[in-house]
Amino acid sequence: MARGEIVIDENFCKGCGYCSKFCARGCIEQNGDRFSPQGYILAVFAHPEKCNACGVCAWMCPDHAIEAYRLVEAQTTAHS
Amino acid sequence: MNGESREGLALFGGVLGVPPKALKSPLPASRERGDTGGERTSDHMQRQLVAGRPDAWMRLEFNPIPTCPGCQEPTATRAVLDVLEEMGMEGEAILVPGVGCHSLIPFMLDLDHVMSAHGRPPDLASAIKRVLGRGAADRALPLVFTLQGDGDCIAIGAGSLVNAAARSENITVLMLNNVNYGTTGGQMSPTTPLGHATSTTPGGRTPDYGYPVRVPEMLATFQGVAYAARGAVNTPANYQKTRAYIKKAFQTQMAGRGLSMVEVLCSCPPDWHMTPLNSLKWIEAHIIPQFPLGEFKGP
Amino acid sequence: MADRLFVQGNEAVAWGAVxxxxxxxxxxxITPQNEITEWFAxxxxxxxxxxxxxxxETGSINMLHGAAACGVRAMTSTSGPGWGLMQEGMSNLANAELPCVVVLVQRGGPGAGTTRHAQMDYASATHGGGAGGYRNIVLAPASVQELHDFMPLAFHLADKYRNPVVVLSDAxxxxxxxPLERKQLEFEPLPPKDWAVLGKAHHADGKRRGISIGQGFIPNPDFPTYLSFIDHLDKKTKQMRQDEVRFEALNVESARLILVAYGSMARACQGAMEMARAEGLDVGMLRPITLWPFPSQAIRRNIREGVQFLVVEDSLGQMVEDVETAVGERAPVHFLGMLARHExxxxxxxxxxxxxxxxxxxxRK
Amino acid sequence: MTDIGVKKELVAGRPDLWLRMENNPIPSCPGCHEPTAMRAILEALEELDAVGDAVMVVGVGCSFAFQSMVDLDYLVCAHGRPPDGASAVKRVLKGDHVVFTIQGDGDCIAIGAGALINAAARAEKITIFMLNNANYGTTGGQLAPTTPLGHVTSTTPGGRTPAHGYPVRVPELLATFQGVAYTARGAMNSPANYQKTKGYIKKAFAAQRVSLGLSFVEMLCACPPNWHMTPLDSLKWLEQTVIPQFPLGEFKDVQGASGKTQEATR
Structure with missing residues (x-):
């Protein structure tokens, strides 16, 4: 299984919850513990171990607050 | 708006009342698609971008996008930008927004745009396409598309739309349908489904106020319309289908076959008085049955 | 390329545009401007x-909006009722600072009125009818030759100020x-239209261009606030008032009675002036060429002891109000309107x- | 010359509702079909006994002249706006009124497309008559959205080509609206077509009377002067060039409308 990671831009998140609804693996939570600078309930990437880098959360985020990454073996040619 | 710069966009801070100060974005200021960015996670893995903000979306370093929580207009716009990127047409694209919530979106996009009066984008787009698309040797055909709300498109702008279709203009009309007038506080629009309560139909729309207009079906009757479809972005599957519709519409335009039109159903949680998640359920349960998804006229 | 033609005023407009x-x-x-549209067709x-x-006409003005945004010279023409529908667009074009030319061939109003001649659109052309706060230069030709010559002038002024310009003709x-002598008119050079929307790939600096009708409302680097935009409009308006006033004065220096008229009525007045002077009456004439900015100064300069003004218009009196404002209490202003038609x-x-x-x-008085 | 005992009975004259203008002909061009279309509407009103309840809403165009010639209550609206005016009249009067508009093709689907489409979207209980002469007659025969391909107008001197778009078929377009009860297209070029069209008109009025929704009838009319033809040639042209691009017939008749029509007629 591919492994993935997402980055949520907390300045852009408005807490609508679409990302957690459409994450098939339940990686994203909104438990009301954290708030954005604008006062929205933040989505939190709570279970990174479940993420398979499908990118659906990023498509469905209306606010373009999410970047989804796939984790791949580091190439030797990659800059260190 | 000469010499517009990204710094200028921080001015939205003034609109939203957020002090433009040290809120740092965790995202890198600039990156290339697929670039690992040299970042390594602890276990010798590298990150590869799967989906982020579309490149044409200008960074607003200090602010979120000025739409309401759960609004799907930026989602629909993302689908458009994805298609433009895929086709490599960002440099030739000219966006003509109307008046409505989506009027703010072009200010955040790194695309040429001309904002139109309420309901008139098809008129402007027709002129732009005919002026720039005369087959001059020094330029490729422009990709001209409108971004309109449902009120803009079929209430105040019905005359412009219908006549652009009658003239068989080579433009693409994108209608973001949130079934009410979002900007002014959720009044009835011609596309409000029966039973949907708005601030001017507090008991829900009844046949006394007429029936919702199905725009792609209507346009499909025109000989000059080459492509008409309706999509939604309420689920990942629908999002992908909508993206395919938009791509076909743009391809239809570039092939010069006539007017192409895609309607995208969007949620509008604040004006529907729902949570964002309930609004997605509402789309599925009450709106899609009255507005069937699919292609109504195709190449 | 001077060559001579014998053409209608409406065709002269088209040659001028070319x-x-x-x-x-x-x-x-729309009658009576159909010849213009058909010529271009x-x-x-x-x-x-x-x-x-x-x-x-709502469509026309918005198409003009689109074409002007692409940086080409574009125009439309209409008459009274269509002018009414264009007001929305005129206001938006002024906000978006797009240069374009509208030829308004006046007919009788209000409402559908009549398709026959009249000068009923002075007030709405000079004072505007769309969402307020804008000004257009209004040029009033009085001959077929001027209908031709004022088109290059109108396009030049539009580009110079990035503002719509109205050419006020009548039926x-x-x-x-x-007879019309076609000639190429020369003007001072204009800055390049580097604001034009062409697609991002077509700009030298690679930066996007955007044209908005929400300048001042939605902040941009040039106009971060509403007042900064208004300040810019104010400077532009003042410059137009200062530099662009045009008028024609005949025998006004010593005249006891000065006729004030524009367009087709100016020609009738010129005839009347010559007849009166032949009879020994000391009559002069002042013809505003720009109806906005209005040549108030020129009128004021000619107020002397015993001088009177007579305004002749083919309407119930619209420009007369501007003349009265310019003159104030210092001289009597008389009016002859459309009810004085010969039959x-x-x-x-x-x-x-x-x-x-x-x-x-x-x-005699 | 009648024999004694034989009574002359008028078979067809001017409709009673046509105001007599003793010294003047009707102010339309020779061969114009718009007065014929108006006659069909007036006869239908008389046959349905709806004269007293009728309100006519007129747009701008050659049909503008009907305001002075027809003995009905009328309202003249701005160019293209009769559906707006008629909607308000129907909703304000509330009673059993028959409200209909008379519009040209330019008035109806060019400048007035917005008003028409939104009246259909609101399912207004009004009847719209579009007199389609395939060009802008009043201003001298320019291209209209309903100009057939190949037809020469003063703004398409080489004939209409697909570069100018394709003709709009309004009844077919309106038939896609849920709020539209009845749409049809008739023509005035032959007695048979005249009678059929009158039937369509009666059905349209009947649909309005039983509040089924908006009803719409397009009537193809000849415009000899602007087509640069003799009246007789224009009939041939209508038959050979216009009707093939604008098929005649009914395009929508919501279930039961026909049955209820008979009832309402009776």
Whole structure:
């Protein structure tokens, strides 16, 4: 299984919850513990171990607050 | 708006009342698609971008996008930008927004745009396409598309739309349908489904106020319309289908076959008085049955 | 390329637009300007330029908006009722700072009024009818030659100020035929239109361009606040008022009575003035060429002991109000309007002898 | 010359509702079909006994002249706006009124497309008559959205080509609206077509009377002067060039409308 990671831009998140609804693996939570600078309930990437880098959360985020990454073996040619 | 710069966009801070100060974005200021960015996670893995903000979306370093929580207009716009990127047409694209919530979106996009009066984008787009698309040797055909709300498109702008279709203009009309007038506080629009309560139909729309207009079906009757479809972005599957519709519409335009039109159903949680998640359920349960998804006229 | 033609005023407009390098025309049929639209329909496609018939005048003005945003010279033409529908667009074009030219061939109003001649649109052309706060330069030609010559001028002024310009013709001027000398007019050089929307790939600096009708409302780097935009408009308006006033003065230096008229009525007044002078009456004439900015200064300069003014218009009196404002209490202002047409039917005109009668009546007092 | 005992009975004259203008002909061009279309509407009103309840809403165009010639209550609206005016009249009067508009093709689907489409979207209980002469007659024969391909107008001197778009078929377009009860297209070029069209008109009025929704009838009319033809040639042209691009017939008749029509007629 591919492994993935997402980055949520907390300045852009408005807490609508679409990302957690459409994450098939339940990686994203909104438990009301954290708030954005604008006062929205933040989505939190709570279970990174479940993420398979499908990118659906990023498509469905209306606010373009999410970047989804796939984790791949580091190439030797990659800059260190 | 000469010499517009990204710094200028921080001015939205003034609109939203957020002090433009040290809120740092965790995202890198600039990156290339697929670039690992040299970042390594602890276990010798590298990150590869799967989906982020579309490149044409200008960074607003200090602010979120000025739409309401759960609004799907930026989602629909993302689908458009994805298609433009895929086709490599960002440099030739000219966006003509109307008046409505989506009027703010072009200010955040790194695309040429001309904002139109309420309901008139098809008129402007027709002129732009005919002026720039005369087959001059020094330029490729422009990709001209409108971004309109449902009120803009079929209430105040019905005359412009219908006549652009009658003239068989080579433009693409994108209608973001949130079934009410979002900007002014959720009044009835011609596309409000029966039973949907708005601030001017507090008991829900009844046949006394007429029936919702199905725009792609209507346009499909025109000989000059080459492509008409309706999509939604309420689920990942629908999002992908909508993206395919938009791509076909743009391809239809570039092939010069006539007017192409895609309607995208969007949620509008604040004006529907729902949570964002309930609004997605509402789309599925009450709106899609009255507005069937699919292609109504195709190449 | 001077060559001589014998053409209608409406065709002269079209020739003028061609010599100005107009690239696009958008129109909708309305009497009495149909000859303009039809000329462009016939000739523009042959020239490889854009002609498009819109679904309404609202459509025309918005098509003009689109074409102007692409940085080409574009125009439309209409008459009173269509002008009413265009007000939305005129206001938006002024906000978006897009240069374009609208030829307004006046007819009788209000409402659908009549398709026959009248000068009923002075007030709405000079004072505007869309969402407020904008000003357009309004040029008033008085001959077929001027209908031609004012088109390059109008396009030049539009580009110079990035503002719509109105050419105010009327049914008499549009329908009458006169000799026309086609010539290329020279103007000072203009800055390049680097704000034009062409697609991001077509700009030297690679940065996007955007044209908005929400300048001042939605902040941009040039105008971060509403007042900064208004300040810019104010400077532009003041410069137009200062630099662009145009008028023609005949025998005003010593005149006891000064006629004030524009467009077709100015021609009737000129005839009346000559007849009066032949009879020994000391009559002069002042013809505003720009109706906005209005030549108030020129009028004020001619106020002397014993001088009087007579305004002649083919309406119930619109420009007379501007003359009264300019003159104030310092001299009497008389008015002769459309009810003085020579026969009590809609086809009638105000002829010079009727104006002469009025001149004599004033001078006798 | 009648024999004694034989009574002359008028078979067809001017409709009673046509105001007599003793010294003047009707102010339309020779061969114009618009007065014929108006006659069909007036006869239908008389046959349905709806004269007293009728309100006519007129747009701008050659049909503008009907305001002075027809003995009905009328309202004249701005160019293209009769559906707006008629909607308000129908909703304000509330009673059993028959409200209909008379519009040209330019008035109806060019400048007035917005008003028409939104009246259909609101399912207004009004009847719209579009007199389609395939060009802008009043201003001298320019291209209209309903100009057939190949037809020469003063703004398409080489004939209409697909570069100018394709003709709009309004009844077919309106038939896609849920709020539209009845749409049809008739023509005035032959007695048979005249009678059929009158039937369509009666059905349209009947649909309005039983509040089924908006009803719409397009009537193809000849415009000899602007087509640069003799009246007789224009009939041939209508038959050979216009009707093939604008098929005649009914395009929508919501279930039961026909049955209820008979009832309402009776």
């Amino acid at each position: 010599s100005a390098g107009c690239e696009a025309f958008f129109g909708y049929p 016939r000739e523009f496609p042959r020239m490889g330029r854009v002609f498009l018939q819109s679904q309404s 008499i001027l549009g329908q009458m035929a006169e 009590p039917r809609e086809m009638g005109m105000i002829f010079p002898d009727r104006i002469l009668e009025k001149i004599k009546e004033i001078c």
